[in-house]
Amino acid sequence: MVARVQIPKEAKRGQVIRVGLLIQHPMETGYRLDADGRKVAKNAIRSLACTYNGVEVFRAHMSPGIAANPFIQFPTVAEASGELEFTWVDDAGERGSAKESIAVT
C-alpha cells in the first residue's frame, strides 16, 4: 500500500502542526460488483495509529464510510525532533506503514 505523509519539515517547539496522511486503498464497501457481476468483498482500513517518537498521539477506527484512498488530517504538538510513524491494517489483514521525520527547534 502506497502512502504519502504530509508534515512540515521543521517546526518550533510547542507549535501545533497538521499531519496529513493519504493512503492508496479502495476501502471496498462490499456492495460493489466487479465486471463479472460478482460482489467485491468488503475491505476497508479498520485501524490506523500514529506514534511520535514511540508515543501514540492519534488513533482512528474507520469503515467503508471513509472515502476510497483515505485522507486524514489531524493535529499534533511538535514536542521534539524525531519521527512520526504510521501503521494501519485492513480487513484482509494487510498491514501498511509509513514514517516521516521532523526537526523541532
Next chain:
Amino acid sequence: MNRRWFIGVMAALPWAARAATPQRGRVKLELPVLADNGNSVPMKVSVQSPMSAADHVKTIRLISERNPEREMAVFHLGPRAGVAEISSRVRLAGSQTVTAIAEMSDGSQWMDSADVVVTLSACLDGS
C-alpha cells in the same frame, strides 16, 4: 477498579458528565450542503477544547443516518493533539444527516450534525 471506587467517581462527576445523551454545542461539523458525488465528500470536524491534560477531547465519532455501517469513523485524540480538529473525506449513501459526537476527558458528550444533499450516492450505483 472496584465497584465502590466506581460509584464514588460517578457521584463526584457533575450531572452533565453522567448524562447519557450528548448535548449540542462545542462541536462543529463542516460538510458541504450539496454533494454531487457521495463517494468522496470533504468533512471537517472541530471541537472547542483547551486540549490540556486535565481537559481534552478523548474521542470524536462520526455517525451516519443512512450508511450501511452507521459508525463511519472514530478518532481518538489526547492532550498531545494541541487542538481538536480533524479533516477527512467521507462516503455517503444518499442525502442524510451526519452527526459528530465528541467525548471529553470528563465524560461529557457534545454533538453537532450537518444535513447533506447527495445527488449521486455511493454504494447504490455499483461504481
